[in-house]
Structures are given as structure tokens and as C-alpha cells.
Amino acid sequence: MAAVPYIYIIISYSSLLVFYHFKRFDAFTFTQLVMLLVMPFFMQWIIGGFQASSGVAFWAILSPVGALMILGTRQSTPWFILFGVLAVLSWWLNSLFSMHALPIPSDIRDAFFAINMTGVSGILYIVMRYFQSQKAKVLEALAIEKSRSEQLLRSILPDSVAQRLHEAQGTRIADSHEAVTILFADIVNFTQISATLSPTQVVDMLNHVFSRFDQLATQYGVEKIKTIGDAYMVIAGAPNPRHDHAQVIADMALAMPALLREVSHEIGQSLEMRIGINSGAVVAGIIGNTRFSYDLWGDAVNFASRMEHTGLPNQIQVSASTYALLNQDYVFEPRNGVEIKGKGVVNTYWLKSKR
Known part of the structure; x- marks a missing residue:
């Protein structure tokens, strides 16, 4: 034992x-x-x-x-x-x-x-x-x-879309929205400005500008879609419909030039922007399985981009569809005979202020 x-x-x-x-x-x-x-x-x-x-x-x-x-x-x-x-x-x-x-x-x-x-x-x-x-x-x-x-997902996608993506488990998400307003903003002469700066300085400058625009988007309750180089894109009316989609985009657009002047003073670099706005119907959602993002498709998106491309520095150019939604409450100046790729000559308007 x-x-x-x-x-x-x-x-x-x-x-x-x-x-x-x-x-x-x-x-x-x-x-x-x-x-x-x-x-x-x-x-x-x-x-x-x-x-x-x-x-x-x-x-x-x-x-x-x-x-x-x-x-x-x-x-x-x-x-x-x-x-x-x-x-x-x-x-x-x-x-x-x-x-x-x-x-x-x-x-x-x-x-x-x-x-x-x-x-x-x-x-x-x-x-x-x-x-x-x-x-x-x-x-x-x-x-x-x-x-x-979840916080990371909600930082790159709207809350409602992130929730649906979490529940859908890989299912394609695409919704049709009949009434939205899209804004494109682009830094004027960005190529020439970036040529005088180091890559790090260029990134810091864009981060400074777009971070302030992100705060503005949050303030007005609009959805940032993406940044493409020096271009900034937001939408109102998707993914959550709202009746004042044109108004909140117009208010944000009017606040952007003043904010850009503040940023220019802070970074010691003179910056100007072209802003284009259009209203209409779009399809919004997520496609693909990797590196996905919430995006928009439709003629209204392309036309909003054309409004920005054909605009002038420190001006807000809006389409006739957006003008029809805002003319009772905002001040405009007509701009006749603008050549738009794929559309021909159209009438557009400069958004000046709120009445």
C-alpha cells in the first residue's frame, strides 16, 4: 500500500x-x-x-x-x-x-x-x-x-443600414428612394495646391477640412456617403426618408463656405470650393462581400456631380429640381444655358441665402 x-x-x-x-x-x-x-x-x-x-x-x-x-x-x-x-x-x-x-x-x-x-x-x-x-x-x-x-461598422455605414447588414448576414441591401437631395463639394485647384505640399501635408489638410465637414453633416443630420480624393459627398433623404431633404442640404451648403474660410485661416492655406446640389430618385445600398460601403446609383447622382463640375469657386450651383423645392424659402440667382454632359444645355441656379 x-x-x-x-x-x-x-x-x-x-x-x-x-x-x-x-x-x-x-x-x-x-x-x-x-x-x-x-x-x-x-x-x-x-x-x-x-x-x-x-x-x-x-x-x-x-x-x-x-x-x-x-x-x-x-x-x-x-x-x-x-x-x-x-x-x-x-x-x-x-x-x-x-x-x-x-x-x-x-x-x-x-x-x-x-x-x-x-x-x-x-x-x-x-x-x-x-x-x-x-x-x-x-x-x-x-x-x-x-x-x-459595431462602432466601426456604424462609423462607415448609416445606423439603419448597419443594423440591417448585421441581421441580413450577407444579403444584398439595395433600396429605392424617390425623393433625396445630393451634395458634391470639391476643392478648387487641388492638384496645384497639393504639388506645393508633401504627401503628409496633403493628407493632413484633407483630414482637417473633411473632419470639420463631418461635424457639419452631423449637425444637420445628413448622411456622409464618401470622399473621393478632394471631393466630399453627402445625401439627405436616404437611407431614412425625410420631407425636408432639400432644406437641410441647402442649409449645410450655405454653412460650408464660412467653415472653409475658418479652416483656411487655421492651416494657413487659401482654399476655395465648388458645391453642386441636385434632387431626385436614387438607388442606395451595399453590394459585394468585402470592403463594402454604402453608395448611391442613379441619374440624380450623376447630375449632382455635374452641378459641382460646372460650378464656380465659392458658389453653390443647384439644379432645377432642387430649385423647385427651395425657391419659396431661399434666395437664388438664375444661371442660364449651362452645358451639361449627357444633358445638353440646361438652366441652373446659384443658391445665395435663406430668406
């Missing part, structure tokens, strides 16, 4: 040396699990059954628990079945073992019952508490990463 712990120590150190030499963790794990499973039952049989050994076989439960922690759920099942088989075998043969029970005083047996029960339960509690704390840390880390990913 006394030799059993020494055998356990010899096998343990031998398996550690094998593991150190061959780096085979699976062999080391298997050896330890076998000893944890077999030796407590072997001790119980030698001492004389369950009562005489003070239930020392309780320690064998650490074998399937260890297999569960190290090998996983599926691979731990055979170890638990083996534990059950040995437990049933010990119960069935207990009368045979008890016939050769050692004459151990009852107070010592009772003391070892307490030691075995508290020892096994204490180890199990500590192990499960440790894994529960690790589980809580993992769940907390996952929640933080999920929050970050």
Missing part, C-alpha cells in the same frame, strides 16, 4: 522526462490521466474496500475532469465512462475487498473521509472557479470586441 504513492512519483517524473525530451504532451497527458484514474481505486482495493479506505477512490474523479479541461468535451467522455465502470466494479466487489480490510481505527477512518471529501471537492471547486473566471474574461473581451466592431 505504501509503495503506490512512490510508484506514482516514479511514473510521473519519468513521463516528465519523456515529455521534456520528445515534446509529446499527449503521451504525458495520457500517463497522468491513467494514474489519476487507476491508482485511487487500486488503493481502495488494497486497503479493504470503500469504508476501510475512507473513500479514497473519490480522487479518481479528477481524471475525467482533467480530461475535460485538457482534451475537451468529446475526448473526456471515455474517461468518465471508465471512471463509472471502475466505481461499479468497486461497489460490486466491495464485500470481497472488505474481507481483507486493514485494522484501521475508526477515528482515523473518519478523519480520512473528511480529508478525501474536502480535498476532492476543494480541488474541483478551485478548478471550476478558475475556469469560470477565465470564461468571464473571455466573454468580457468578446463583448468589448463586438462593441468595437
Whole structure:
């Protein structure tokens, strides 16, 4: 009986040396699990059954628990079945073992019952508490990463679209909007300006300008669609319809020149912009599976871009469709006979102020 712990120590150190030499963790794990499973039952049989050994076989439960922690759920099942088989075998043969029970005083047996029960339960509690704390840390880390990913998604997509994309799980998102207003703004002579600056200075300048425009877009409740080089694009009326889509775009456009003058003063670089506005119907949504973005398609988008391209520095050029929505509340100057690619000669208007 006394030799059993020494055998356990010899096998343990031998398996550690094998593991150190061959780096085979699976062999080391298997050896330890076998000893944890077999030796407590072997001790119980030698001492004389369950009562005489003070239930020392309780320690064998650490074998399937260890297999569960190290090998996983599926691979731990055979170890638990083996534990059950040995437990049933010990119960069935207990009368045979008890016939050769050692004459151990009852107070010592009772003391070892307490030691075995508290020892096994204490180890199990500590192990499960440790894994529960690790589980809580993992769940907390996952929640933080999920929050970050959702914030990132909502920073590049409108909230309603981000929510739909999250629920759709890869389904194409495209909606038709019959009444929207689109604004394009472009820095005048950007190529010449950028030629006098380093690449870092160009990026810093654009970031300074467009960050202030982003604040303006948030202030007026419009959706920034994208920046294309030195061009800035926003829309009102999509993805969430609103009856005042033309008004909020007009108000933002009127605020942009004054804001650009402030930025010019801050960075010490004279900047001017052309702004074009058009109203109409578009299709808006997300296509593709990688590096997707919320975008717009339709003739109204192209015409808004033409309004910007054919405009003049520090002027806001609007189409006839936008003028029809705003002429009662805003001041305009007509600009007749503008050549628009694909449209011919059309009448446009300069937006000057709000009445």
C-alpha cells in the first residue's frame, strides 16, 4: 500500500522526462490521466474496500475532469465512462475487498473521509472557479470586441443600414428612394495646391477640412456617403426618408463656405470650393462581400456631380429640381444655358441665402 504513492512519483517524473525530451504532451497527458484514474481505486482495493479506505477512490474523479479541461468535451467522455465502470466494479466487489480490510481505527477512518471529501471537492471547486473566471474574461473581451466592431461598422455605414447588414448576414441591401437631395463639394485647384505640399501635408489638410465637414453633416443630420480624393459627398433623404431633404442640404451648403474660410485661416492655406446640389430618385445600398460601403446609383447622382463640375469657386450651383423645392424659402440667382454632359444645355441656379 505504501509503495503506490512512490510508484506514482516514479511514473510521473519519468513521463516528465519523456515529455521534456520528445515534446509529446499527449503521451504525458495520457500517463497522468491513467494514474489519476487507476491508482485511487487500486488503493481502495488494497486497503479493504470503500469504508476501510475512507473513500479514497473519490480522487479518481479528477481524471475525467482533467480530461475535460485538457482534451475537451468529446475526448473526456471515455474517461468518465471508465471512471463509472471502475466505481461499479468497486461497489460490486466491495464485500470481497472488505474481507481483507486493514485494522484501521475508526477515528482515523473518519478523519480520512473528511480529508478525501474536502480535498476532492476543494480541488474541483478551485478548478471550476478558475475556469469560470477565465470564461468571464473571455466573454468580457468578446463583448468589448463586438462593441468595437459595431462602432466601426456604424462609423462607415448609416445606423439603419448597419443594423440591417448585421441581421441580413450577407444579403444584398439595395433600396429605392424617390425623393433625396445630393451634395458634391470639391476643392478648387487641388492638384496645384497639393504639388506645393508633401504627401503628409496633403493628407493632413484633407483630414482637417473633411473632419470639420463631418461635424457639419452631423449637425444637420445628413448622411456622409464618401470622399473621393478632394471631393466630399453627402445625401439627405436616404437611407431614412425625410420631407425636408432639400432644406437641410441647402442649409449645410450655405454653412460650408464660412467653415472653409475658418479652416483656411487655421492651416494657413487659401482654399476655395465648388458645391453642386441636385434632387431626385436614387438607388442606395451595399453590394459585394468585402470592403463594402454604402453608395448611391442613379441619374440624380450623376447630375449632382455635374452641378459641382460646372460650378464656380465659392458658389453653390443647384439644379432645377432642387430649385423647385427651395425657391419659396431661399434666395437664388438664375444661371442660364449651362452645358451639361449627357444633358445638353440646361438652366441652373446659384443658391445665395435663406430668406
